[in-house]
Amino acid sequence: MKASLKVILRDTPGQLRKALEVFENVNANVISVMHVHGEKVGDEVPVEIIFGIPDREALQRMEILLRESGWKVLSIGKIVQLSRITVGIIGHIIGTKSFEEMITKVDELGANVCDFSIRMPAKNIESSALLTFESENNECTENAISEIGKLCEKYGLLLIKPVS
Amino acid sequence: MRKVWSSPNQTGELMSVRVLILGVGTVGKGVLKTILGKPEFSVCGIASSKGYIYSENGLGQEALKQMAAGKKMSDAADFKQGSAMELVKEKEYDVLIELTTTDIKNAEPAFSYMGEALVRGKHLVTSNKGPLALHFHELDSLAKKNECMMRFEATVGGAIPIFSTIRDYLADEKVGSVKGILNGTTNYILSRMFEERIPYATVLKEAQDRGIAEKDPSYDVEGIDAAAKLAIIGASVFGKKNAYSEVKRTGITHVTPEILELAAQRNYRIKLICSADSKGMEVSPRFVGLSDPLASISGTTNAVTIETGSAGPLTLVGRGAGQNETAAAVIADLVNIEKNTR
Numbered sequence A: 001m002k003a004s005l006k007v008i009l010r011d012t013p014g015q016l017r018k019a020l021e022v023f024e025n026v027n028a029n030v031i032s033v034m035h036v037h038g039e040k041v042g043d044e045v046p047v048e049i050i051f052g053i054p055d056r057e058a059l060q061r062m063e064i065l066l067r068e069s070g071w072k073v074l075s076i077g078k079i080v081q082l083s084r085i086t087v088g089i090i091g092h093i094i095g096t097k098s099f100e101e102m103i104t105k106v107d108e109l110g111a112n113v114c115d116f117s118i119r120m121p122a123k124n125i126e127s128s129a130l131l132t133f134e135s136e137n138n139e140c141t142e143n144a145i146s147e148i149g150k151l152c153e154k155y156g157l158l159l160i161k162p163v164s
Numbered sequence B: 001m002r003k004v005w006s007s008p009n010q011t012g013e014l015m016s017v018r019v020l021i022l023g024v025g026t027v028g029k030g031v032l033k034t035i036l037g038k039p040e041f042s043v044c045g046i047a048s049s050k051g052y053i054y055s056e057n058g059l060g061q062e063a064l065k066q067m068a069a070g071k072k073m074s075d076a077a078d079f080k081q082g083s084a085m086e087l088v089k090e091k092e093y094d095v096l097i098e099l100t101t102t103d104i105k106n107a108e109p110a111f112s113y114m115g116e117a118l119v120r121g122k123h124l125v126t127s128n129k130g131p132l133a134l135h136f137h138e139l140d141s142l143a144k145k146n147e148c149m150m151r152f153e154a155t156v157g158g159a160i161p162i163f164s165t166i167r168d169y170l171a172d173e174k175v176g177s178v179k180g181i182l183n184g185t186t187n188y189i190l191s192r193m194f195e196e197r198i199p200y201a202t203v204l205k206e207a208q209d210r211g212i213a214e215k216d217p218s219y220d221v222e223g224i225d226a227a228a229k230l231a232i233i234g235a236s237v238f239g240k241k242n243a244y245s246e247v248k249r250t251g252i253t254h255v256t257p258e259i260l261e262l263a264a265q266r267n268y269r270i271k272l273i274c275s276a277d278s279k280g281m282e283v284s285p286r287f288v289g290l291s292d293p294l295a296s297i298s299g300t301t302n303a304v305t306i307e308t309g310s311a312g313p314l315t316l317v318g319r320g321a322g323q324n325e326t327a328a329a330v331i332a333d334l335v336n337i338e339k340n341t342r
Helices: A015-025 A056-068 A098-108 A138-155 B026-035 B061-068 B084-090 B110-119 B129-145 B162-169 B184-196 B200-209 B224-238 B257-265 B323-341
Strands: A002-010 A029-035 A044-052 A072-078 A083-091 A112-119 A127-135 A158-162 B017-022 B041-047 B051-054 B095-098 B123-126 B175-181 B268-277 B281-289 B301-308 B313-319
Touching: A002 A015, A002 A056, A015 A029, A015 A044, A015 A056, A056 A072, A083 A138, A083 B257, A083 B281, A098 A112, A098 A127, A098 A138, A112 B257, A127 A138, A127 B257, A138 A158, B017 B026, B017 B084, B017 B323, B026 B041, B026 B061, B026 B323, B041 B084, B051 B084, B084 B110, B095 B110, B095 B323, B110 B123, B110 B129, B123 B129, B123 B323, B129 B224, B162 B224, B162 B301, B162 B313, B175 B224, B184 B200, B184 B257, B184 B268, B184 B301, B224 B268, B224 B281, B257 B268
Parallel strands: A158 B281, B017 B041, B017 B095, B095 B123
Antiparallel strands: A002 A044, A002 A072, A029 A044, A083 A127, A083 A158, A112 A127, B041 B051, B175 B268, B175 B301, B268 B281, B301 B313
16 A cells, blocks of 8 residues: 655755664655755755555554654654545435435545535436545445446436446 | 359359448448449448349349439339348348347347348348347357357447457457447536536537437446447357346436546546456446546547456447448458358
């Protein structure tokens, strides 16, 4: 997984190399290093390091090792890359609990509904809606689409999925 | 592979490949027109639902020309009333070209014609979706057992060479998935609904007036035609055993101009997409991102994207139906058989 660390270093040669010794201990692999000179105070400068690390446990070990060694850690954490998925729903959506149930279900699966747009051309005519949710991984996305599909079936709605 | 009749005649020339054509509708006439200009083939028999004409040494060119131009077969001097099965079962020929009307419920009588020809060791070319969608593996087994070639390029995507691309060009590739737009009528309707922001029923009527949709449009708009084509892909590329019944199918009848407009605002188009991989097969209206080549396919055009291991995605675009296009696919299959069996 990808993670980021923001740590305060003294702006003197060899400081970064010392900090990176911890990376070797937890099998982390540096992707990029950025000195944030705009936030420099005295001879201390924040450094942001993006790196790959095997899992959350290794990330926790890294944080403990850094703090035990006396490094000032400003932030450390997994970089979450959310993918945004939009599905279409056609049918008599309003007046049923279909949409409410969809949001609850998507939420339970760890995804997050972030947008909803609807067109209602006239009374008794089917509505057309877009439902957008954010998801951390493919499994979560597939489960969410599958559950939305089941609810569409239950309420007699047409679900339009993305092609892949 | 079983060789076609290729012994030289008295003057030392190779004899033509003898072709038996079942079905003289639009595609049949197109095939006749093209085959007349190819001396390596000779049409020895033609059959329709009403009867047949047959000559072991090949039918006269003039009679064939007239038939290709629209003259009724029953007006021919040597027309005989009888079943096409008589020809398939009892007469001599090298390749059966089966072009009769598709029946997706029981695939008959075409399935019986094809089975009988393969049992007799005759090569087979067809544009008929029903028998392949419902009985692909039975026919394929018969072809292999009797050392015959079975070619069916015209069943899916008209002139687009889907199966020959997978079979020949991608012979060393593992195909991960196939997805595409394989029904021109529904793509025309969705394209027009998007362009004009008009309801499904209005565009359907326009399509019927223009001869793009049938009077009973259910075969197209409910995704049945697309499902039959997808089943052939599923069976032949991914080895699906009960391919047609396994296809999840949703048509386009509930798609609204409003959803097309909302989708456009998010840079999507809505297309009736056929998709198949080792997990399953589905025909349904889907959102297609503008960066996908399928998003720009409009009107009656067909397109298919073949996802491969090392070659990546390969998208083929072409006319999915029409007399000349389907005939071209049939003739390409016939030429392929001729080249591989001489």
